[in-house]
Amino acid sequence: MIIDQTHSLFEDIVETIREPLLVLDSYLKVISASRSFYGVFKVKPEETVGQLIYDLGNKQWNIPKLRELLETILPQKTSFDNYEVEHDFATIGKRTMLLNARQIKRALGKERIILLAIEDITERKEIEAGLGKAHEELRALTTELKRAAQVKSEFLANMSHELRTPLNSINGFSEVLYDETFGPLNEKQRQYVNNVLTSGKHLLLLINQILDMAKVEAGKMKLALSSLSMKSLLNEITLLVEDMVGKKKIKMLLEIAENLPNIEADDLKVKEILYNLLSNAVKFTPEGGKIGMRVKKADSEIEIVIWDTGVGIASENMDKIFEGFFRVDTPYSRLTEGTGLGLPLSKKLVELHGGHLSVESEGLNRGTSVRFTLPILSRMVV
């Protein structure tokens, strides 16, 4: 009676175990098997219980390594752990199994039984092999990417050098001519040489902005942070812009809050952002229009809005304006004005400070407003 109860408890435990488990008697005949054993190895209980383990599934289990484990190692050590055995089964194909066994005495009686846990690790091994391969591929890819980044960086440095060398002559000689250092020019000559100089300077600005974009994208743009007085910085910039505004007969409205704190930012970069955005506003606003700037503190940030009543942006072009070299077609902007990189570069410089930049326009000829934030304390990712 007691034996029977033990027996059924035993069966219950074996039944419950998730992994394939065989209970063998000392003659290596199957006493019991877990449900998952039948599931995984596609055998039926009636072909299993009472059979010699090697005879299971048409002698598919006659595995030399298993024989060695059960007949040589187990009698000596009464247990073995994590033996990996590979076997090609006729019904389920090639499997890799992890074997664990314990030889134990049954509660009552001298009879010994063997618990043999068989974990099918075929898929795990495949995944591990796949991971290993993926890891190798990733490593090769990383090396290749690093090399490509190096090549790109050298290319840019060379490009910068090769373009600046002729520009030194173009800008230098035309500047000396325009200044009439070696004698006077007539009006036409002065105008022509000034056109050469303006175009040369435009080209230089382009080169510098392209290099800056590349630097930001490569994560190589470093900010020189210091404590900036927003008030004096804004004054300085508006003085620069007032000149452009006056020439074009447009009005500039400034709404700058009184309580602006100092911010931690890169002086030159912030000036560059403001200058780019304000000169865009002037450029794309016809005579008689208005531009403006609103600056206020908003929580832990400074919020700056630069708006204009100019040509605006058609909704279908909203995504293109950050791509670089996109310029709104307009009768008010001449081809030589702007590089098409000012806005995308400004956005990147704002983001480098940990701020955000967004552009709104109600459509063509309905003005544009650019809103950006700069954190009071830098959130720069170091």
Added chain:
Amino acid sequence: MKKKALVVDDNANNLMLEKDLLDVAGFEVFVAEDATSAIVIARKEKPHIIILDVRLPDMRGSEVARILRQDKETRDIPIIFVTASVMAENRKELTGITNSGFIGKPINTRTFAKEISQFIN
């Protein structure tokens, strides 16, 4: 007496531009298009200042500077590197050269001679 300046650049146009700007500013200007002749002229004329390109056909400007710094006669001549290699990684080779300055190309023709003069005691 006129101050002597030696201008070294392998690009003939840029060499002429820098020479003319210094001429106008009242320098006596010597020119060289490569490093070797630059070193020869520097030793012979002992200029008050050397304006030196970095990429020269026969050696780097930094190498020229090192040679001039080893010679007692030319050791103290200020050297201004005028180069189109303005990126940070290019400027590393110029750090640590005593009594030297840096001007990136394109140069500002309106301030060039003034900037150069500031390096002469």
